[in-house]
Amino acid sequence: MTEYLLSGSLWWDGRFRTGEALRVEADGRAMPVPLADVPEAAPRRRFPGTLLPGLTDAHVHAALVDLATVRAGGIAAVWDLGGVPERLAELSRRPGLPRLRYAGPFLTAPGGYPSDRAWAAPGSWREISSAVDATAAVAEAQAGGATLIKVVAHAGGPQLRPFTLTAVVDAAHDRGLEVVVHAEGAGTVSAAYQAGADILAHTPWTEPLDRALVAACAERMRWISTLDIHGWGVPTREQATAVANLRRFLEYGGRVRYGTDLGNGPHFFYGLQWWFFGVLAVFGFLYLAYDEWRIGTGRKPPRAQDGPRSQIARSIPPSTGSITPETNDDAGESRNAAARPNSSGSP
Numbered sequence: 001m002t003e004y005l006l007s008g009s010l011w012w013d014g015r016f017r018t019g020e021a022l023r024v025e026a027d028g029r030a031m032p033v034p035l036a037d038v039p040e041a042a043p044r045r046r047f048p049g050t051l052l053p054g055l056t057d058a059h060v061h062a063a064l065v066d067l068a069t070v071r072a073g074g075i076a077a078v079w080d081l082g083g084v085p086e087r088l089a090e091l092s093r094r095p096g097l098p099r100l101r102y103a104g105p106f107l108t109a110p111g112g113y114p115s116d117r118a119w120a121a122p123g124s125w126r127e128i129s130s131a132v133d134a135t136a137a138v139a140e141a142q143a144g145g146a147t148l149i150k151v152v153a154h155a156g157g158p159q160l161r162p163f164t165l166t167a168v169v170d171a172a173h174d175r176g177l178e179v180v181v182h183a184e185g186a187g188t189v190s191a192a193y194q195a196g197a198d199i200l201a202h203t204p205w206t207e208p209l210d211r212a213l214v215a216a217c218a219e220r221m222r223w224i225s226t227l228d229i230h231g232w233g234v235p236t237r238e239q240a241t242a243v244a245n246l247r248r249f250l251e252y253g254g255r256v257r258y259g260t261d262l263g264n265g266p267h268f269f270y271g272l273q274w275w276f277f278g279v280l281a282v283f284g285f286l287y288l289a290y291d292e293w294r295i296g297t298g299r300k301p302p303r304a305q306d307g308p309r310s311q312i313a314r315s316i317p318p319s320t321g322s323i324t325p326e327t328n329d330d331a332g333e334s335r336n337a338a339a340r341p342n343s344s345g346s347p
């Protein structure tokens with residue numbers, strides 16, 4: 001049955017709205033409508049304050065955090081980017097938690113990251129050493145409930161050969177799964193791009209990226225922000241490098257998702273990190289995730305007519321310094337409306 005949600009104001013599809021209600025269809029699709037269009041007898045619920053869509057943290061490690069607290073903090077859905085599939089499947093069925101979409105284990109080279117890290121539980125990574133392995137690992141992950149594939153390109157240890165990395169991506173795409181790459185260190189972003197990967201788990205932070213590479217990434221990839229893993233609130237060189245790379249990525253029209261890498265590091269606040277948005281605003285862009293409608297079903301990202309989503313996300317072209325509302329693209333992620341390189345070459 002269609003119902004209407006009434007509140008003092010709405011933030012929906014990247015716009016602050018007053019004088020509108022949210023119409024929610026029986027299947028969950030939602031859209032703002034003028035208050036005058038709310039039928040007299042229609043079921044309705046009233047809320048105080050401003051009604052926001054469900055917000056997604058696109059990079060967490062769900063088994064390492066208290067998901068109930070994350071939900072209480074304002075996060076409606078999370079993407080787990082590396083964990084033990086059985087544990088994640090169990091968490092995804094538990095009521096009262098954010099909706100959970102997960103990638104299954106890190107796929108990595110024998111002895112590669114994160115198999116040598118204390119926080120990585122046995123089963124949260126899977127070593128692969130050939131294209132056959134890669135194909136089998138992707139199939140296993142999907143059979144375990146993964147709707148994304150996470151793969152590692154880490155210059156600080158044993159790495160997958162390009163051919164194997166490409167085989168992971170091909171196997172995932174054959175199964176309708178997107179591939180998220182942990183790219184860390186020289187040459188790894190390029191390797192991820194050339195393999196055909198869809199998403200970077202982190203904004204690259206180890207070095208300033210070549211402009212042409214950033215432009216190429218912006219054409220096709222999405223980057224997950226995770227800016228605060230560098231310093232945890234204290235500015236660092238790595239954070240400055242990541243911010244510069246991210247700004248350039250946005251200048252070229254790249255799409256960004258909000259993600260925190262929650263569970264991996266000393267986060268002191270679970271949930272929506274409002275103070276973090278302040279940091280982003282200072283740097284000249286501000287963005288957030290949107291509701292991933294029918295999350296975890298392995299379907300393609302939603303289109304505008306498919307369901308509730310929003311975009312608090314927006315970017316501010318550095319050349320103007322003003323906030324420019326913009327519309328979502330089909331994937332509902334942050335995209336710089338200017339979509340062109342900054343001719344000054346900054347930052």
Ligand SMILES: [Zn+2]
Nearest residue numbers: 059081261264
């Ligand atoms: Zn992570």
